[in-house]
Amino acid sequence: MDRLAGQKEVAKRHRRQHPSRLFSRRVVTVALLLAFQAAFPIVGLYVLSDYFIYINTVLRIVSIAVAVYIFNRPGNPEYKLAWVIPILIFPLFGGLFYILYRLQASIKHLRLRMLAILEATQPLLEQNPETMERLRKENHGAQSQANYLFQDAGYPVYDNTTTEYLSTGEIKFARLKDELSKARHYIFLEYFIIQEGIMWNSVLEILEEKVKKGVDVRLLFDGMGCLTTLPADYERELRKKGIQCKVFNPFVPVLSTVYNNRDHRKIAVIDGHTAFTGGINLADEYINAYVKYGHWKDSSILVKGEGVWSFTMLFLQMWYCDDPAALCALPRSEFDQYRPSYYHPQEFDSDGLVQPYGDSPMDNQRVGENVYLNLIYGAKDYLYITTPYLIMDSELRYALCVAAKRGVDVRFITPFVPDKALVHMTTRSGYQELVEAGIRIYEYTPGFIHSKTVVCDDQVATVGTINFDFRSLYLHFECGVWMYRTKAMKQVKADFLETLQSCREITLEDCKRVPVYRRLFWSVLRLFSPLM
The missing domain is CATH 3.30.870.10 (Endonuclease Chain A)
Known part of the structure; x- marks a missing residue:
C-alpha cells in the first residue's frame, strides 16, 4: 500500500508539472528555431523587394508547376489535394516549400535504410506451407487475406499460437507486469508514448530488476511521441541503468516532413514466445490512473507461441533502422536465439491461426x-x-x-x-x-x-x-x-x-x-x- 501511495504521489506531481512542460525552455527553444526557419523566406523576399515583381512571377509559376506535378503523381487523390490547396492558396511560398521538403536527404536516407533492413530480414520470415494449405481448405476467403499479407507484405500466418484479448488498459497493465516479471533472457519494448507516472514507473522498476539479473532489456520509443512526456536525453538516463535504449527519428528543430513518419507501434516481446500489441501506450491515462478525457477505453492483445516471431522481427527491424549495416552483418544463426522455441522447448498450444503484420510508410504498400x-x-x-x-x-x-x-x-x-x-x-x-x-x-x-x-x-x-x-x-x-x-x-x-x-x-x-x-x-x- 505504501508503494502504491508513493506511486500515486509521483503521478500527481508529474501531472501538475506536465502542462507547464509544454512551455518549458526546451519546447520554447524548438518553437523559436522553427519560426525562424519559416520566416527566413519572408525576410529574403523583403531584402530582395526591388525584384519582387520578378520573384513573385517566378514563384507563382513554380507553385502551379508543382501543383500539376502532384496531381499527376501516383497516390491517393485526397492526399494530393491536401497539398495542392495550400500551395495554390499561398503561391509565393507553397511550391517552394514543397520542393525543399521533397529534396531533403533525411527522408531518402530513412527510406533506403528501411528498405535495406526489410530485404535483409525477409528470408527469416518463412511461411509453413501446411498452415497456409489448412487455411485454404477451411476458408478460401480468409486464405486470400493471409496470402496477401505473406506474398505482398512478407508476414507469415502461424499455427501453434494462442491469443488473449485484453479489453482495458488496466487489464493489459496487470498482464504486462506479470509477463515482464517472468522474463529470463530478453525484453524488447517499442512504444509511441511513454510518460513518467504509475504505469511507466512500475514497468521501469521491473526492467531495472531484470537488468541486474542479466536479462537483455531494450527500449525503443518515438522521438515526437515522447517530446513533451519525457525529459530531454532520457535515453541516457536509462542507459545508465543498464537498459539499452534508442529514440526513433528523434526530433531536431529543423523544418522537415520526415517528422510525419512516426513509430506509432506498441510492441512488447518477452523471451521470444510472448508478445503484446494494441492501442495502449505506457502512460497513466491509458489505465485511468489519470483522468484526461473522461474514461479511457482501450485494448490490447496478448500473443503466445510461434506467431511472436513476427513481432520479434518487427522490433529488430526498427531497432537497427539507424544502422542497417549492423543488422545485415549478423549471420542468420544469430537470430536463432530470438526464435519462439529457443527458450520454450515445449510444444505451443493453438487456438486458431494468427498473422502479425507491420505497416511502413517507406514501401508504398499501404x-x-x-x-x-x-x-x-x-x-x-x-x-x-x-x-x-x-x-x-x-x-x-x-x-x-x-x-x-x-x-x-x-x-x-x-x-x-x-x-x-x-x-x-x-x-x-x-x-x-x-x-x-x-x-x-x-x-x-x-x-x-x-x-x-x-x-x-x-x-x-x-x-x-x-x-x-x-x-x-x-x-x-x-x-x-x-x-x-x-x-x-x-x-x-x-x-x-x-x-x-x-x-x-x-x-x-x-x-x-x-x-x-x-x-x-x-x-x-x-x-x-x-x-x-
Missing part, C-alpha cells in the same frame, strides 16, 4: 489499409469496428458504404469526448454520408475510446495500432494481428457488444440538426483531413 479493405469486402453478416478517429479516404468510405448497402451490419464505435478538437470535428463531419448508407455509428459517452479493432462474421478479426485515419494508413509505422477463429476474435466481438451499452447511437436526424455554420467549417476541415 498494408494496414489493405487489411481493412479485405475485411470489408469479405464481410457477409457483420463488421464491427472501434477507432478513435474516423477520417478515411474515398476508397475506404466507398467500400464501407457498399458493404452496408449489400446487407452487412456495419457498426462503428468512436469517442464522445475528443482528445483533439479539430480531428474530432472532422470525424463527425463524415457521419451523415455513412449513416445514410446504412452504417450505424455509436459514440462512447463515458469518455474517449482509443481501441483499434475490427471483427467480422465470427471468423476473422484484427487488433493493433492502426487508426482509420490518414496518418495511420499513410504516414506512420504501425502493426497489428490478423486472426482466424481464435479465442481473442470471439472476445473482441463480446467486448464490442458490451461497449455498445455505454454508447449513444448517431441518427440521421442528429446529423441533419447540425447548424449550417458548423457544416461549412466541417467542409473546410475535410479538405485538409489528410494532414490531420
Whole structure:
C-alpha cells in the first residue's frame, strides 16, 4: 500500500508539472528555431523587394508547376489535394516549400535504410506451407487475406499460437507486469508514448530488476511521441541503468516532413514466445490512473507461441533502422536465439491461426489499409469496428458504404469526448454520408475510446495500432494481428457488444440538426483531413 501511495504521489506531481512542460525552455527553444526557419523566406523576399515583381512571377509559376506535378503523381487523390490547396492558396511560398521538403536527404536516407533492413530480414520470415494449405481448405476467403499479407507484405500466418484479448488498459497493465516479471533472457519494448507516472514507473522498476539479473532489456520509443512526456536525453538516463535504449527519428528543430513518419507501434516481446500489441501506450491515462478525457477505453492483445516471431522481427527491424549495416552483418544463426522455441522447448498450444503484420510508410504498400479493405469486402453478416478517429479516404468510405448497402451490419464505435478538437470535428463531419448508407455509428459517452479493432462474421478479426485515419494508413509505422477463429476474435466481438451499452447511437436526424455554420467549417476541415 505504501508503494502504491508513493506511486500515486509521483503521478500527481508529474501531472501538475506536465502542462507547464509544454512551455518549458526546451519546447520554447524548438518553437523559436522553427519560426525562424519559416520566416527566413519572408525576410529574403523583403531584402530582395526591388525584384519582387520578378520573384513573385517566378514563384507563382513554380507553385502551379508543382501543383500539376502532384496531381499527376501516383497516390491517393485526397492526399494530393491536401497539398495542392495550400500551395495554390499561398503561391509565393507553397511550391517552394514543397520542393525543399521533397529534396531533403533525411527522408531518402530513412527510406533506403528501411528498405535495406526489410530485404535483409525477409528470408527469416518463412511461411509453413501446411498452415497456409489448412487455411485454404477451411476458408478460401480468409486464405486470400493471409496470402496477401505473406506474398505482398512478407508476414507469415502461424499455427501453434494462442491469443488473449485484453479489453482495458488496466487489464493489459496487470498482464504486462506479470509477463515482464517472468522474463529470463530478453525484453524488447517499442512504444509511441511513454510518460513518467504509475504505469511507466512500475514497468521501469521491473526492467531495472531484470537488468541486474542479466536479462537483455531494450527500449525503443518515438522521438515526437515522447517530446513533451519525457525529459530531454532520457535515453541516457536509462542507459545508465543498464537498459539499452534508442529514440526513433528523434526530433531536431529543423523544418522537415520526415517528422510525419512516426513509430506509432506498441510492441512488447518477452523471451521470444510472448508478445503484446494494441492501442495502449505506457502512460497513466491509458489505465485511468489519470483522468484526461473522461474514461479511457482501450485494448490490447496478448500473443503466445510461434506467431511472436513476427513481432520479434518487427522490433529488430526498427531497432537497427539507424544502422542497417549492423543488422545485415549478423549471420542468420544469430537470430536463432530470438526464435519462439529457443527458450520454450515445449510444444505451443493453438487456438486458431494468427498473422502479425507491420505497416511502413517507406514501401508504398499501404498494408494496414489493405487489411481493412479485405475485411470489408469479405464481410457477409457483420463488421464491427472501434477507432478513435474516423477520417478515411474515398476508397475506404466507398467500400464501407457498399458493404452496408449489400446487407452487412456495419457498426462503428468512436469517442464522445475528443482528445483533439479539430480531428474530432472532422470525424463527425463524415457521419451523415455513412449513416445514410446504412452504417450505424455509436459514440462512447463515458469518455474517449482509443481501441483499434475490427471483427467480422465470427471468423476473422484484427487488433493493433492502426487508426482509420490518414496518418495511420499513410504516414506512420504501425502493426497489428490478423486472426482466424481464435479465442481473442470471439472476445473482441463480446467486448464490442458490451461497449455498445455505454454508447449513444448517431441518427440521421442528429446529423441533419447540425447548424449550417458548423457544416461549412466541417467542409473546410475535410479538405485538409489528410494532414490531420
